[in-house]
Amino acid sequence: xxxTIGIDLGGSNIKAALVNPAxxxxxxxxxxxxxxxxxxxxxxxxxxxxxxxxxxxPEPPTGVGIGVCGLMDKHNRRVVAATNLSMLKGxxxxxxxxxxxxxxxxxxxxxxxxALGEGIAGSAKGKKHYVALxxxxxxxxxxxxxxxxxxxxxxxxxxxxxxQIHHSGPVCGCxxxxxxxxxxxxxxxxxxxxxxxxxxxxxxxxxINKMAEAGDDDAVEVFDYIAxxxxxxxxxxxxxFNPQLIVLGGGISNAGELIIEPLLAEIKKRAFQxxxxxxxxxxxxxxxxxxxxxxxxxxVEK
Numbered sequence: 001x002x003x004t005i006g007i008d009l010g011g012s013n014i015k016a017a018l019v020n021p022a023x024x025x026x027x028x029x030x031x032x033x034x035x036x037x038x039x040x041x042x043x044x045x046x047x048x049x050x051x052x053x054x055x056x057x058p059e060p061p062t063g064v065g066i067g068v069c070g071l072m073d074k075h076n077r078r079v080v081a082a083t084n085l086s087m088l089k090g091x092x093x094x095x096x097x098x099x100x101x102x103x104x105x106x107x108x109x110x111x112x113x114x115a116l117g118e119g120i121a122g123s124a125k126g127k128k129h130y131v132a133l134x135x136x137x138x139x140x141x142x143x144x145x146x147x148x149x150x151x152x153x154x155x156x157x158x159x160x161x162x163x164q165i166h167h168s169g170p171v172c173g174c175x176x177x178x179x180x181x182x183x184x185x186x187x188x189x190x191x192x193x194x195x196x197x198x199x200x201x202x203x204x205x206x207x208i209n210k211m212a213e214a215g216d217d218d219a220v221e222v223f224d225y226i227a228x229x230x231x232x233x234x235x236x237x238x239x240x241f242n243p244q245l246i247v248l249g250g251g252i253s254n255a256g257e258l259i260i261e262p263l264l265a266e267i268k269k270r271a272f273q274x275x276x277x278x279x280x281x282x283x284x285x286x287x288x289x290x291x292x293x294x295x296x297x298x299x300v301e302k
Contacts, residue, residue: 005053006296007046007066008110009093011035011084011137015288016049018057019065019296023121025289027056039087047100054103063104065299066093067113067291069140074155077107083173084137106299110291111140111158112149114284117294118247119144122285129244131237132284133160135230136250138173139181143241150241161185163233180233184226184252193222209255223258230259231266238271238279249284256283 006019014033017025029052034045046066054061070082070089077095082088094105108116115132118124124132128147134140141160143150151157161181162174169178170188182188186205193208194201197218200208212219234246252259260281268276284290 002062002300003057003059004296004299005050005057005061005064006113006292006294006299007049007064008113008291008295009033009046009066009068009085010110011069014046014049015292016053017289017292017296018053018061019293019300021297021300023117023286023293023297025293025296027053028289028292029053033085035085035087039091042087043093043096043100047097050097050101050103061103063106063299064097064101065113065295065297066097066105066107067110067295067298068093068107069110069138071156071159072107072109072154074108074151079107080154080156081174104299108295108298109140109142109156109158110134111142113292113294113298114140114249114290115142115144115149115247115294116297117286117290117292118249118284119294120297121293122290123247123282124245127245129242130247131160131234131241131243131245132247132249133230134250135184135226135248135252137186139185140250141237143237143243145241145243160233160237163236165229165232180229183229186251189222189226189252192225197222205251206254209258212255212258220258223255224262226252227259227262228266231263231270234263235267235270238267238275242275243279246279246281247284248281249287249290253283 008015017028071080079088097105139161143158162179164178166178170182172179172182
């Protein structure tokens with residue numbers, strides 16, 4: 001059975017592991033992303049991880065899959081934009097890593113990799129029509145229809161975090177106004193809490209989650225707000241793509257039913273009723289390793 005290396009290259013951490021086609025992984029690795037050291041250093045850091053996993057593998061890995069937090073030009077194998085890791089813009093990561101390590105490297109958007117992982121071995125296993133989102137520092141999205149990713153002219157698309165939900169809303173990291181991410185990205189949620197619930201200022205979202213579970217009204221209202229903002233964007237996504245399932249990943253998704261229940265209720269108010277009758281919303285089963293598994297499977301499939 002082919003073994004590959006899956007890598008999730010994020011703005012804060014690099015996660016990697018050996019992966020097989022069934023979505024099983026071994027020897028997981030997490031390292032801090034040393035982005036302040038420059039692109040060359042970062043590529044050497046990733047290559048060191050590849051070498052270490054290769055030495056641990058029971059057979060030579062057949063390839064490397066890497067998920068990157070940014071927009072992809074898949075045809076030219078380069079990063080078009082990366083808001084949270086700007087040094088990657090314009091870089092040909094597969095080419096640069098292949099030259100360092102002499103092993104085939106394939107690249108995709110990190111949320112596409114998360115969606116692929118969840119489809120192979122997670123919450124979307126067996127589903128042909130689903131939407132995946134990561135709710136964390138930013139808001140990432142991927143759309144699977146008929147068992148294939150929806151992608152456009154340059155191989156990109158599915159950027160649900162940059163669906164505009166207000167024509168003159170807050171400035172987003174992408175440079176536009178009123179994107180979903182400018183309302184429920186990590187910094188945006190922090191700013192919302194500071195303005196509206198100052199006594200919760202300074203708490204991490206995981207701590208506010210625990211407070212909400214314990215019945216704190218302000219904490220519950222924070223998740224209601226996030227759900228309603230998310231529903232404004234997702235109602236349009238549901239109307240356009242008619243998914244069976246929406247899979248939520250990232251830190252905010254750990255709130256589970258605290259966000260799923262109001263989110264589904266709000267989507268049902270806004271989207272076509274025939275499309276929402278059987279719609280389910282679930283959290284990512286594979287957690288933080290979904291992107292690594294998906295990246296590894298990406299390399300197997302290619």
